[in-house]
Amino acid sequence: DQQVKQNSPSLSVQEGRISILNCDYTNSMFDYFLWYKKYPAEGPTFLISISSIKDKNEDGRFTVFLNKSAKHLSLHIVPSQPGDSAVYFCAASGKNTGFQKLVFGTGTRLLVSP
């Protein structure tokens, strides 16, 4: 049972445009969400996070939005750059999974073309 879902396996965007990556979760006990970026043959690197007490968190070109009622979060990248091309994983943790354990989505491969 996939508790964290990224239904779009891939996304293609032109440089300078906005990239929107989506993530849905089923476990209502999740209260902390993170986005990780992964290049081929490398481990994931932390990008941005959001606590369930917030509905938006912004860091430079990256903004994460959380809609708790819909159990949905999204990552906005604007403007998109070719260097943003990577696989993006959504992850969640919460009281019943243990705060230290992250449950990952299947990832979305973003391709930003010049």
Place this chain on the structure above:
Amino acid sequence: GAVVSQHPSRVICKSGTSVKIECRSLDFQATTMFWYRQFPKQSLMLMATSNEGSKATYEQGVEKDKFLINHASLTLSTLTVTSAHPEDSSFYICSARREGYDTGELFFGEGSRLTVL
């Protein structure tokens, strides 16, 4: 920033042999490390939580006798895949949390790709 390093990055072995993968936190101490496994086009699946000085905690469905975890120091955890078989071929990734950093943020190693012939 914090760095977590894994070795080897790639390993090819014959069926029936054992393979050891090391995970080191290079510039911080990690009392807890995590081992994940990733199959192609699938998410990272947590295998076990490695605790310094005590036994690892395995997730449901993960064979502890198959995947031996040792966390002998505050900077090193090892995963040994014993009597490896082709179905064990996968990408194994470790992670660690640095004290004082955000609750959920983990620092990941580069990953180790295991191919069992």
